[in-house]
Amino acid sequence: MSSLHQSWYEAGARERIAALVDAGSFTEYVGPERRETSPHLGIFDLPAQFDDGIVVGAATVDGTPILIAAQEGRFMGGAFGEVHGAKLTGLLRAAKALNRDVVIAFDTGGVRLQEANAGEIAIAEIMRAVTEARIAGVRVVGLIGGRAGCYGGGGLIAGCCSTLIISEQGRISVTGPEVIETNKGVEEFDSRDRALVWRTMGGKHRTLIGGADLFVDDDAAAFRAAMLAALVRPAKAGSVRNASSVPFGRGERPGLDLATLDAEQDRLERRIARFGDAADATDIWRTLGIDDARAIPDMPSAAFATLAAQYRESADDAR
Amino acid sequence: MEILHFDIAAPVPAGGTRAMALVGVVASGNLEVLVERGAAADRCAIEISTAAHGFRDLWDAVVADFVGRRAAGGLRIAINDGGARPDTVSLRLAQAVRMIEEPEA
Amino acid sequence: MRQWNTRKQMREERIAAGRGFATGKLVDPETLVDFLEAVLRPGDRVCLEGDNQKQADVLAKGLAAMDPARIHDLHMVQSGVVLPEHLDVFDSGIAKRLDFSYSGPQSARIARMLFGGKIELGAIHTYLELFARYFVDLTPQVALIAAVSADRHGNLYTGPNTEDTPTVVEATSFGSGLVIAQVGEIVDTLPRVDIPGDQVHFVLDAGRPFYVEPLFTRDPAAMTETQILTAMLAIKGLYQPYGVRRLNHGIGFNTAAIELLLPTYGEKLGLKGKICTHWALNPHPTLIPAIEAGWVEQVHCFGSEVGMEDYLAARPDIFFTGPDGSLRSNRAFSQTAGLYACDMFIGSTLQIDLAGHSSTITANRIAGFGGAPNMGSDARGRRHPSAPWLQAGAEADPDTAAPLRRGRKLVVQIGETFGEGNAPLFVEKLGALELAEKLDLDLAPIMVYADDTTHIVTEEGIANLLLCRNADEREQAIRGVAGFTEIGRGRDKAMVERLRERKIIQRPEDLGIDPLDANRNMLAARSIKDLMLASGGLYRPPSRFRNW
Numbered sequence: 012m013s014s015l016h017q018s019w020y021e022a023g024a025r026e027r028i029a030a031l032v033d034a035g036s037f038t039e040y041v042g043p044e045r046r047e048t049s050p051h052l053g054i055f056d057l058p059a060q061f062d063d064g065i066v067v068g069a070a071t072v073d074g075t076p077i078l079i080a081a082q083e084g085r086f087m088g089g090a091f092g093e094v095h096g097a098k099l100t101g102l103l104r105a106a107k108a109l110n111r112d113v114v115i116a117f118d119t120g121g122v123r124l125q126e127a128n129a130g131e132i133a134i135a136e137i138m139r140a141v142t143e144a145r146i147a148g149v150r151v152v153g154l155i156g157g158r159a160g161c162y163g164g165g166g167l168i169a170g171c172c173s174t175l176i177i178s179e180q181g182r183i184s185v186t187g188p189e190v191i192e193t194n195k196g197v198e199e200f201d202s203r204d205r206a207l208v209w210r211t212m213g214g215k216h217r218t219l220i221g222g223a224d225l226f227v228d229d230d231a232a233a234f235r236a237a238m239l240a241a242l243v244r245p246a247k248a249g250s251v252r253n254a255s256s257v258p259f260g261r262g263e264r265p266g267l268d269l270a271t272l273d274a275e276q277d278r279l280e281r282r283i284a285r286f287g288d289a290a291d292a293t294d295i296w297r298t299l300g301i302d303d304a305r306a307i308p309d310m311p312s313a314a315f316a317t318l319a320a321q322y323r324e325s326a327d328d329a330r
Numbered sequence: 331m332e333i334l335h336f337d338i339a340a341p342v343p344a345g346g347t348r349a350m351a352l353v354g355v356v357a358s359g360n361l362e363v364l365v366e367r368g369a370a371a372d373r374c375a376i377e378i379s380t381a382a383h384g385f386r387d388l389w390d391a392v393v394a395d396f397v398g399r400r401a402a403g404g405l406r407i408a409i410n411d412g413g414a415r416p417d418t419v420s421l422r423l424a425q426a427v428r429m430i431e432e433p434e435a
Numbered sequence: 436m437r438q439w440n441t442r443k444q445m446r447e448e449r450i451a452a453g454r455g456f457a458t459g460k461l462v463d464p465e466t467l468v469d470f471l472e473a474v475l476r477p478g479d480r481v482c483l484e485g486d487n488q489k490q491a492d493v494l495a496k497g498l499a500a501m502d503p504a505r506i507h508d509l510h511m512v513q514s515g516v517v518l519p520e521h522l523d524v525f526d527s528g529i530a531k532r533l534d535f536s537y538s539g540p541q542s543a544r545i546a547r548m549l550f551g552g553k554i555e556l557g558a559i560h561t562y563l564e565l566f567a568r569y570f571v572d573l574t575p576q577v578a579l580i581a582a583v584s585a586d587r588h589g590n591l592y593t594g595p596n597t598e599d600t601p602t603v604v605e606a607t608s609f610g611s612g613l614v615i616a617q618v619g620e621i622v623d624t625l626p627r628v629d630i631p632g633d634q635v636h637f638v639l640d641a642g643r644p645f646y647v648e649p650l651f652t653r654d655p656a657a658m659t660e661t662q663i664l665t666a667m668l669a670i671k672g673l674y675q676p677y678g679v680r681r682l683n684h685g686i687g688f689n690t691a692a693i694e695l696l697l698p699t700y701g702e703k704l705g706l707k708g709k710i711c712t713h714w715a716l717n718p719h720p721t722l723i724p725a726i727e728a729g730w731v732e733q734v735h736c737f738g739s740e741v742g743m744e745d746y747l748a749a750r751p752d753i754f755f756t757g758p759d760g761s762l763r764s765n766r767a768f769s770q771t772a773g774l775y776a777c778d779m780f781i782g783s784t785l786q787i788d789l790a791g792h793s794s795t796i797t798a799n800r801i802a803g804f805g806g807a808p809n810m811g812s813d814a815r816g817r818r819h820p821s822a823p824w825l826q827a828g829a830e831a832d833p834d835t836a837a838p839l840r841r842g843r844k845l846v847v848q849i850g851e852t853f854g855e856g857n858a859p860l861f862v863e864k865l866g867a868l869e870l871a872e873k874l875d876l877d878l879a880p881i882m883v884y885a886d887d888t889t890h891i892v893t894e895e896g897i898a899n900l901l902l903c904r905n906a907d908e909r910e911q912a913i914r915g916v917a918g919f920t921e922i923g924r925g926r927d928k929a930m931v932e933r934l935r936e937r938k939i940i941q942r943p944e945d946l947g948i949d950p951l952d953a954n955r956n957m958l959a960a961r962s963i964k965d966l967m968l969a970s971g972g973l974y975r976p977p978s979r980f981r982n983w
Contacts, residue, residue: 017956018961018962020962021955021956021961023355025352035434043350043352043362043364044350044364044366046408053331056331056381057381058331058356058379058380058381058410058411058412059356059379059410060355060356060362060410061352061362061364061408061410083355085355085357085360086355086356086357087356179983180982180983205978205979205981205982206978206981206983209982209983213983308983309983388919391919391924392919395919399942399944415851415853415857416852416853416918416919417661417851417852417853417893417894417895417918417919418659418660418661420894420895420918420919421660421661421664421894421950421953424943424950425950425951425953428949428950428951429951432951
């Protein structure tokens with residue numbers, strides 16, 4: 012009905028999956044009717060959600076089978092708990108066993124305070140499962156552009172993915188703005204300065220420093236198009252494949268290896284050497300060679316994507 | 331958590347063939363409503379789990395209004411409530427019975 | 436022999452006293468407080484601008500810094516009590532008596548000070564009413580006003596926020612009072628002249644723009660599905676059947692949701708060109724999508740809105756603009772337009788009682804009236820017909836012969852049955868009545884009287900009070916849309932069903948509104964950024980509304 016595109020930022024977890032996959036192809040695992048809810052929240056007199064804030068299952072995209080997960084950023088800020096984490100771990104282990112690519116729509120503030128130990132363990136298990144799946148040649152594509160961003164352990168998991176797709180609204184970080192302000196003071200980071208938060212953790216900055224790979228509009232269709240592109244990218248740098256002639260899901264898919272990790276380590280060391288003294292994201296953008304760095308936040312997506320393609324640090328070594 | 335059960339007469343049977351529908355999300359001032367089939371065709375069973383204690387009268391009124399106005403016969407409804415206002419509950423219930431009438435997505 | 440020019444003489448004395456602190460008309464900013472003490476007299480009637488949006492903030496600070504031993508007992512007559520200094524002068528004794536209209540951000544403090552006897556209250560007015568009294572019995576002796584810039588002759592440019600200034604200056608200057616203007620800069624040539632220099636006696640170069648607050652920016656990101664449902668009810672149940680083309684909207688989220696549904700839901704109903712074409716309205720950012728989609732023919736504004744300046748200048752076919760290209764607003768004229776030339780007012784309120792009286796004043800918050808009672812009242816002096824006005828008149832009074840029957844303005848209260856902090860919209864007794872008892876007022880501060888209110892819209896439905904034939908029906912019609920509030924649960928269910936059969940009450944299902952459509956995807960913009968994009972980048976939202 013609306014003449015507008017479907018906003019990714021606005022959409023819920025189930026709407027995001029519906030926008031990404033072929034119509035009618037989604038089969039949910041451990042769905043809400045199973046009522047596998049958190050065993051911890053009730054102790055704190057907090058309401059549970061039937062799917063524990065994450066939807067996982069199998070679907071096809073343009074006919075090719077994938078596994079897919081989407082976090083619900085509005086339930087407990089999309090935070091990881093025991094059940095929530097186990098659903099994602101299980102999906103990733105299944106991906107390795109089935110040799111199917113995985114798409115994860117992140118929307119999370121990190122680990123739930125009320126089930127911190129279970130949540131932290133879940134983060135570690137998920138990172139291991141992502142890595143093992145990737146070593147086996149599976150692509151793990153992360154999508155970031157929701158209300159809660161991708162913080163805490165979610166930021167760590169995102170860092171393990173083979174491709175990250177992000178919108179301007181998307182934010183990636185381990186420590187969130189409020190926590191930085193609480194620990195280091197408002198002079199260090201004013202969490203209420205929205206423009207500062209976005210230019211430090213937001214999609215444009217992450218794209219420019221190679222913290223994300225594909226920049227898209229806040230549009231579910233744009234996320235789908237980028238996901239399709241990511242699913243035909245080589246699973247690892249150096250594996251040259253002609254995307255147009257070889258359908259994704261088949262062909263050579265060498266996995267993550269030590270050489271790739273070494274290359275990423277080198278890149279991160281270069282990044283610290285190059286930008287370590289920068290006080291603000293705009294300083295980094297200037298160092299990248301962008302003259303009018305202050306114009307970046309207001310720049311429309313298409314213009315930004317063109318500019319980013321020319322100046323950005325590439326993370327392709329790592330992913 | 332306070333758990334409330336209602337099993338009440340629902341004169342108008344639910345439409346559609348879909349097995350279940352889910353609307354809403356558990357967030358502050360919001361709620362999720364899971365609708366499944368299985369109650370007798372002229373009854374509606376509702377289970378509510380809420381952190382806001384002591385509002386049984388209000389839920390009673392909302393539920394009675396709902397079965398009076400909407401096609402809710404034969405439905406089993408489960409609610410996780412994040413402290414939603416009665417008008418929000420009413421809207422979600424209306425959306426849920428409309429959703430289960432829709433063809434499978 | 437009576438002297439007939441004492442007022443003018445008094446003004447000459449004040450000008451002479453002020454000259455010691457000024458070069459020509461230009462006041463030395465260093466000596467502002469001394470200057471004010473020189474030109475003011477104890478007990479003066481002073482208009483400190485004090486508008487809905489713009490504030491003569493530097494003059495307010497100067498006024499508050501005066502020595503109460505020298506200047507005291509001022510009678511403040513100003514439409515807006517907005518800045519802390521507006522009340523500080525009462526704490527210190529510089530001012531004593533207050534006649535005002537609106538006190539949004541100071542509503543809690545003004546209530547405390549009234550209870551504490553710090554303020555002697557004249558009355559709480561509507562804008563038009565206070566402006567009217569400027570010309571009858573509340574003519575200011577001194578006006579302290581705000582403008583964007585001045586030239587050396589004292590001509591003033593107000594920019595888009597002209598607001599009250601022409602009215603205040605007209606009354607003060609031609610009433611032999613003294614006009615002092617605060618400006619952001621002195622320039623050689625003004626973009627346009629909003630106030631002629633011979634009506635202005637002194638000018639203060641404040642060195643920075645006056646304070647102005649974005650009051651009419653509603654972030655679409657905060658709109659709820661309940662608000663969307665309520666907006667759909669209003670469009671399909673009121674705008675469409677009455678064919679409302681000339682109207683005013685309040686400033687709440689409910690009416691902002693209506694603005695954002697016009698290009699989507701309104702379009703689907705085929706209403707483009709049939710409703711919402713002519714407005715008396717501030718430049719709401721949420722109206723941008725409807726304007727861009729070609730719904731709106733003309734808008735006259737009370738004031739402006741921060742960030743909308745370039746957009747307004749780029750749409751002169753829609754908005755009233757000056758030779759410089761920028762918006763010219765005027766509160767008095769726009770209020771008159773809302774009173775006489777609009778067929779509908781629709782706005783939110785805090786409390787509605789069982790008769791249909793409504794008020795935004797509660798026992799500990801006195802927000803004043805602003806313009807809503809002028810917009811939200813039937814103008815008894817109206818004589819020109821229009822289809823919605825005649826239709827409403829016929830519904831209210833079917834028995835009188837048409838040529839002798841007055842029309843009725845549609846006065847609609849819209850809101851959710853539970854408001855902020857889960858406060859019920861419907862109450863047995865208005866907080867305004869308790870306030871009147873506490874302060875021993877002759878009149879309870881009612882925003883819209885029951886006999887002016889024609890419809891109430893909530894998420895539960897629409898109550899058409901025009902069709903009610905007695906007090907009982909009216910009460911049950913109100914209870915019938917009061918949802919799960921105590922008032923709503925106290926309804927006579929059988930009677931409410933009979934009212935529904937007579938279409939006095941209409942529910943979403945009666946109007947064929949699908950609750951699944953009450954979805955944020957229905958909004959033509961879902962964020963401030965969407966509004967900015969819809970404007971082609973011309974709307975520049977203030978930083979607090981950005982998340983990019």
